[in-house]
Amino acid sequence: MNDVLTVSVARDRGVPVVTAIGEVDVSTAPLLRDGLLGVPADEPLVVVDLSEVTFLDSTGISVLVAARKRALGASVRLVVTRPQIAKVLEVTGLASQFEVVAARREALPARS
């Protein structure tokens, strides 16, 4: 069976942005983890764009939490637009551990 998740890492306004598109489950979560591990640990801000993620389970949440821990004092901002994804963060009690925003532009620093 084919993976149903694509993960890319790019910079936007100097900030590393990890973009996931598709379903994050026990089968595909390693792809997201690998993408997040591709971001240098000393970045002050990391944006994870989940706006095109249509499914997120506990394995995906674990990967995000691991990324936040790895980032130490840095900010990890999640772009979440789908109610179902926001709900997963909420019911696991982890929404407060991230900065959750509704659009990528809100996650990035203002243009100078």
Next chain:
Amino acid sequence: MTAREEPERDALRGLGRERVLLSLPADARFGALARMCASALASQLGFAVDEIEDLRLAVDELVISTTAGATPQARADLEFVFSDELLEITCTASGVVADDDEEEPDSGDAGILPQRILSERILDALTEAHAIERQSISTRRGWIQVRRTVGDRDARG
């Protein structure tokens, strides 16, 4: 990990309700098939869209929890039993040999909330009741119950 008394759950069985069976390799790559089956059934049963989304996630967590520690030969047998308002899904995994203490997936970092706890929180929030239990040294069984909202069914006429 249960929120409902066992006798009440057992009362749902053996009443001539329709059953759907799905047998899969207990391999993570097949988890999406269990979700697809659950969502298709729920759609036919008249679950609302947001209820179907919740069900997909609950079934996913059920399969993850039940098949933890699966060997390459392990199987996951799912049974869907439904009445008008309640869908019960049982997952029996054979060929799971890890002890409970060994089942925690590698989260990549120490001190992170165990995934098992995350999964349990999700099932607490999305199901009427749920439980995971080991039946033998190599078999684990889990079940969830999900209720369809009555108002939604009535709205469909």
